[in-house]
Amino acid sequence: MATNDSTPETSDVLLGWEAFTELWNTDIPKVSDWIERAETCLITLLKAKDVTDVNLSSELKLCKTRLESAKPLIDGVFTLFQSLEKPPELKERSSLIAKQVESINKKITSLSRQLEEVSDSTIASAPKAGRLFRAKTFHSLPTSAPMISSLASQMRRDLWQERDGVSVFEKRSKSNPQNYIEHYISGPGDISLLPWDAAEKIINQFGFNTVRLQLLLAAHAMNLAEPWNGSFTLSGEDLLKDLGWNNRKDISLSKKLSELVNCAFALDCLLVKVEWKEGQPTKRGMEVTVETSRMWNIAISATGQKNLLTGELEDIQKAEFQIRPGAWTEKFLNRGGAKAREALYQFGYLAQNVLSIDPYHNELALRLAIHLSVESRIHQSGGYRVRTLLESVLVGYENKIIQAQRDRDKARDLMNQWNEALKTFLRIGWLIEFDESYPEILRPDSKARRPKGYLEMLLESKLTIQPSDPIPNLLSRIQASRSTRQSLPKPRSLPSASQPLTGDQVRAARKSQKWSQAKLAGLLNISQPLISQIEAGTREPTPEIEAGLRKLLSL
Structure with a gap:
């Protein structure tokens, strides 16, 4: 009885082609859909009058x-295809597959280049917001809970945890445990959460440089009437000056810009989720x-030379950044919403000299300065117990205190770090007053020998x-203004105009503004909702509201 020796080989060939067909049917439709969406996006961008539109920018x-993700998918499909044995009967099919892969690669390359050109052109042509500290040495700064927690997520990388395969940074309110904020890590495109291993690479880029960059971005966001609907563009040159990096001679301009690009990329991957009730837990709050x-x-948008082997941009000579603040600003940085008691508008001030503190030589001073800057809105007196401050600046200072209480050398190191931080504050013009409970012998300028038990x-x-x-003084004025508004009596009813105000009039006048x-x-x-009801004609304004509408809208 004759045997067919080619059967096992034929079977292997068929199995290989089956595996390839399965991969092809999975990845190619996905890539084709991405290409189609990219083509539609490109056409829309070329026709659009305003390419900075929020939705259009997100789609771009x-x-x-x-398209960047499509390249390795296609490479994987083609690599498997090249490894297959191609019998004569599959020659025509093999030729067709090779042509299709080549066509897809050309489309990806062409679309990527065109979209990059549109993106770069959009950023380059946008007016630049300019330097933050050109005319003054301070600027208003958002100090709401999401801002504080996001800064903590960058300074406390050790507190990120793995939950269901993704990375999570959680911060709960001490006064109301039902209030919480969570941060996650996504890729630069959509908001799909990255798996832990991939997210960890982004988290490792967080640090003082991303914190200082976020402080600048947040301060610029204060200049927008509606940050969640607006955007601003910053040049790398202006950012370097505001950060104080332009004076550094130890690294090249290219490396400075490269670090800025890396920091911006990391911040772009940071997500936030908020469940928050402002006010006492036992009382009605917002x-x-x-x-x-x-x-x-x-x-x-970065300009430099591309490494032909890796495709990475090297020797960056110019960088520009277009920033759109996230949706959190509509809830926590909303001036109009705050007046309507539907949102919050919480801010303090950032002194430029905070950004000048060198974290490599005085880490404690910078951590304290950041903490005090964002807390100054709610702790205007500036009065603290030393223990409270050290425990509040994170980075495990609670453990350092315990270690210092047990070890004389560590006690001396902690004392020296603290005194050096205070000297730094005095050097950059901060105000320090020592309470009578603070022994003169322990103050930074004291030369006396420290007594036993000095750490406690x-x-x-x-x-x-x-x-x-x-x-x-600015913070005091804000507080005084709030107190005055709260104590003012309610306005008396005013007579309305002879002709009733219609909803159509209100809507037209509002839109004209x-x-x-x-x-x-x-x-x-x-x-x-009350404005909506007035414009729809389902509710009449009170005399006080009608008077206000007429005054604001010149009706």
């Missing part, structure tokens, strides 16, 4: 990311929810630390 960014979204949407004496000592002038319903409501200190 997503398409660019997907409930604020922010669905999972980016802290910052950042588009980067230091920890229980009190002092006042405030940012440099005029920030304390280019105001949203929420903004108009905020200016009147009422809710947005």
